[in-house]
Amino acid sequence: MKTLEILTPEDKEGIDLPRLLEDEQNAAGKKKLYIESYGCQMNFSDSEIVASIMREKGYATTSSPEEADLVLLNTCAIRDNAEQKVRNRLSAFTGLKRRRPDTTIGVLGCMAERLKAKLLEEEKVVDMVVGPDAYRDLPRLLDEVETGQKAVNVFLSKEETYADIAPVRLNSNGVTAFISIMRGCDNMCSFCVVPFTRGRERSRDPHSIVAEARGLFEQGYREVTLLGQNVDSYKWEDEAAGTTVHFANLLEEVAQVHPDLRVRFSTSHPKDITDDVLHTMKRYDNVCNYIHLPAQSGNSRVLKLMNRTYDREWYLQKIDRIRAILGEECGISHDLIAGFCSETEEEHRDTLTLMDYVRFDYGYMFAYSERPGTPAAKKLADDIPEEVKKRRLNEIIALQQQHSLERNQQAIGKIHRVLVEGESKRSAEQLQGRNDQNKVVVFDRHLFRKGDYVNVRVTSCTAATLIGEAVLPA
Structure with missing residues (x-):
């Protein structure tokens, strides 16, 4: 779930297109994984677990599906609109599959669990369907696909929490x-x-x-x-x-x-x-x-x-x-x-x-x-x-x-402690972060950096954003 003051269905069910991932620069000689996440924060967290499991299998992450040996869509099923976005994305990968027939395409998560093997029949481009509790089985399922078979595991567990897996922090701001x-x-x-x-x-x-x-x-x-x-x-x-x-x-x-x-x-x-x-x-x-x-x-x-x-x-x-x-x-x-x-x-x-x-x-x-x-x-x-x-x-x-x-x-005139998450979307001369109440605050960057805590006096606002000025030491 993105942090927005007003979220429409189109916003919340948006797609996470990976930017440069932490091991992309060191991917020479390795197979490459491209993963997109849809829906709630839990799916984004699960994608980090998947990336960790596949790293042990020898895969490095990439931000380009054209470079990937394995393309995974981690899906949401909570609304029909979310599923249609995934189906549209799979249609877009038809050309990729034609150009690179050895690329494996898998559907993970809630949509995979809901439709199970039926998804393989409905979406011919899909090679693998994996439910939220079956991610440890990904290496075996991938081996199965490499023999020319379709692969499915949608078993729901009463115990699985992935507690022992250290997630690979995808698309991270480092903060x-x-x-x-x-x-x-x-x-x-x-x-x-x-x-x-x-x-x-x-x-x-x-x-x-x-x-x-x-x-x-x-x-x-x-x-x-x-x-x-x-x-x-x-x-x-x-x-x-x-x-x-x-x-x-x-x-x-x-x-x-x-x-x-x-x-x-x-x-x-x-x-x-x-x-x-x-x-x-x-x-x-x-x-x-x-x-x-x-x-x-x-x-x-x-x-x-x-x-x-x-x-x-x-x-x-x-x-x-x-x-x-x-x-x-x-x-x-x-x-x-x-x-x-x-x-x-x-x-x-x-x-x-x-x-x-x-x-x-x-x-x-x-x-x-x-x-x-x-x-x-x-x-x-x-x-x-x-x-x-x-x-x-x-x-x-x-x-x-x-x-x-x-x-x-009500925040105007008050000082808020803001954790800097990065540059403002509108200007490199400004930074943005969130305050205690989870509201986005934008202010001039001065010499502050990502990860700093900054006291900001709010001077104006919109319905979505607080705008302020850093309270600098005398």
């Missing part, structure tokens, strides 16, 4: 990194395909997570994001010691790696985020004051149809609790779905009034897209006309733009 702390999801939201494509929840050994965070800090990284489909349900039981580590405990351990290592996490589920997590955030200055808390709808009947296991009142009480413990400045973002099955105009307005109550900093907003195999597809009619879905979505987006601007305007 921020993802750490996967758990896999799968036990929340059977009726609209969601994730439990069927990523399996049941299982948590990673906390010692390996802390060690990875420490190693990243020693390599110069200054921010980590702890990833999971639902991080708040993280739970590791050490039977020998008779202890249980919950997410609040893990968050504290990672925060203690170093005061200059910023810690973020995503995603939280409203039913699971606890006061212990909120108090841990308050206790450690390096745990960012920001929570992504998907609402999905502002109406209790619709939430029940979605099987979200909370109602409107529960969600708003959780927001009140966050504000009470962390203050009004805590950044809060959302996911919202427009036009879910049987949603009425009044229920749509409940979503708008929920937004007015919370005043989210930004959000991820989508029109409902029915996914085959989900409980909603089996039991509920997708009965809202597309033009109504689009109109409701536009109303949600317009309101969020208003709220984003209002929230950003």
Whole structure:
């Protein structure tokens, strides 16, 4: 998920086209891997695991598919639009396959898991289909392809966490990194395909997570994001010691790696985020004051149809609790779905009034897209006309733009600690980074560099960006 104040479906399901990767310059004599990632942060993290596995097989990474011996698309299945982008990309690789018939093309991830061997029939250019829990099997599957066979492994594991694999940091800015702390999801939201494509929840050994965070800090990284489909349900039981580590405990351990290592996490589920997590955030200055808390709808009947296991009142009480413990400045973002099955105009307005109550900093907003195999597809009619879905979505987006601007305007005149991530997209004379609330801040570069912490006084803003000036020492 990209860090944007306003995200449309086209933004969130965007493609990650790799830039120069860390071992590309030392690839002479090696086979080459090209990998593209689609969808959520978890897919980007998984691609780094895949690159590590293939490095052991003797592959170096490349940013050009024309140079690659192995082309992999790590896919998303959460919306039809995401799958269509992958299919369009595979069509584009038909010419590549014609020019270089020995190039192996594989589809990884959630779309691979959803369609399984059927994908080989539908997309003739594909040689290999590999689900999210089968990446260790990639070398064997590749050997199978090299004998002239098609290869498939979509086995879902109850144990796999890839905890022992050191990810190759792809497309890295050298400052921020993802750490996967758990896999799968036990929340059977009726609209969601994730439990069927990523399996049941299982948590990673906390010692390996802390060690990875420490190693990243020693390599110069200054921010980590702890990833999971639902991080708040993280739970590791050490039977020998008779202890249980919950997410609040893990968050504290990672925060203690170093005061200059910023810690973020995503995603939280409203039913699971606890006061212990909120108090841990308050206790450690390096745990960012920001929570992504998907609402999905502002109406209790619709939430029940979605099987979200909370109602409107529960969600708003959780927001009140966050504000009470962390203050009004805590950044809060959302996911919202427009036009879910049987949603009425009044229920749509409940979503708008929920937004007015919370005043989210930004959000991820989508029109409902029915996914085959989900409980909603089996039991509920997708009965809202597309033009109504689009109109409701536009109303949600317009309101969020208003709220984003209002929230950003509250930052004007205040000093924010910003971690520099690189040059501004518009000018090499400016730098950009993010503040505690996960908002992009742009300011003149002076002598600052990537990885520096800079105090910036905000002087103006848009709905998407804070603009300021560095507070220089006297």
